[in-house]
Amino acid sequence: MDTVLALKALIMGIVEGLTEFLPISSTGHLILAGSLLDFTGEKIKVFEIVIQAGAILAVCWEYRARIAAVIGGLPSQRRAQKFALNVLIGFLPAAFLGLLFNKAIKAALFAPLPVAIAFIVGGLVILWVERRNRRNPRAARIESVDDLSALDAFKVGCAQAFALVPGTSRSGATIIGGMWLGLSRQAATEFSFFLAIPTLLAATFYSLYKERALLSAADVPLFAVGTVAAFVSAFFCVRWLLRYISTHDFTVFAWYRIAFGILVLASSYGGWVVWAD
Numbered sequence: 001m002d003t004v005l006a007l008k009a010l011i012m013g014i015v016e017g018l019t020e021f022l023p024i025s026s027t028g029h030l031i032l033a034g035s036l037l038d039f040t041g042e043k044i045k046v047f048e049i050v051i052q053a054g055a056i057l058a059v060c061w062e063y064r065a066r067i068a069a070v071i072g073g074l075p076s077q078r079r080a081q082k083f084a085l086n087v088l089i090g091f092l093p094a095a096f097l098g099l100l101f102n103k104a105i106k107a108a109l110f111a112p113l114p115v116a117i118a119f120i121v122g123g124l125v126i127l128w129v130e131r132r133n134r135r136n137p138r139a140a141r142i143e144s145v146d147d148l149s150a151l152d153a154f155k156v157g158c159a160q161a162f163a164l165v166p167g168t169s170r171s172g173a174t175i176i177g178g179m180w181l182g183l184s185r186q187a188a189t190e191f192s193f194f195l196a197i198p199t200l201l202a203a204t205f206y207s208l209y210k211e212r213a214l215l216s217a218a219d220v221p222l223f224a225v226g227t228v229a230a231f232v233s234a235f236f237c238v239r240w241l242l243r244y245i246s247t248h249d250f251t252v253f254a255w256y257r258i259a260f261g262i263l264v265l266a267s268s269y270g271g272w273v274v275w276a277d
Helices: 003-019 026-037 042-050 052-062 064-073 078-109 112-135 150-164 170-180 185-210 217-244 251-269
Strands: none
Touching: 003 026, 003 042, 003 052, 003 217, 026 042, 026 112, 042 052, 042 185, 042 217, 052 064, 052 185, 052 217, 064 078, 078 112, 078 150, 078 185, 112 170, 112 251, 150 170, 150 185, 170 185, 185 217
């Protein structure tokens, strides 16, 4: 494998792992990073989706005891059955809409400028929800993921569907959407983690199957580098985020999104950076 390509795959994997579970859009950062690294094309779009599996494996490892308990309790435990059903219900809206509109969204919005606009809009939404929750500290009626109803899970799943627009952020849509719908910060964050498992794994396997003609055995090392890098960086990011939300809100991420989006727009229109589509 070419050393330069391997280095680009490593960087992309680190970007994926560090941004997948923060409300700042991993897809948006990958599109922008790929533009700067000249790491673009149809095969690279598949690469960007596949390396999400590394980030998901980090969540599976962090919550391995909980996941094992749910799987083991499915035949007989009502709590495990309810939890698994809620995750499935939350997964369905994005899966359904993704199958219908994914091709059109990729053609129209997978480019730096639409991503920059989504960054800014998403940041403003985060500021609005955080301000609303500060004004009404009793807005959170659900303190644990085990307290979600099927309707709550479906509503969070509908919020996740907004992340089909690149730059919106899947974790941002589910966490901030969950908080707006009445979940505590902890419950919204953890449900976002669990909801990511079927969502991103399904996206990975679907992309591999659909674009199999583009791939060959020679691509395995490149994909492996990105996936391992995503796993390692996501592992540390998830642990950090769980500590962070115990004492902080998401305002800093909102301002980061807004500033980063403005920077991309300014650099593009000012001619400082040529962002490749």
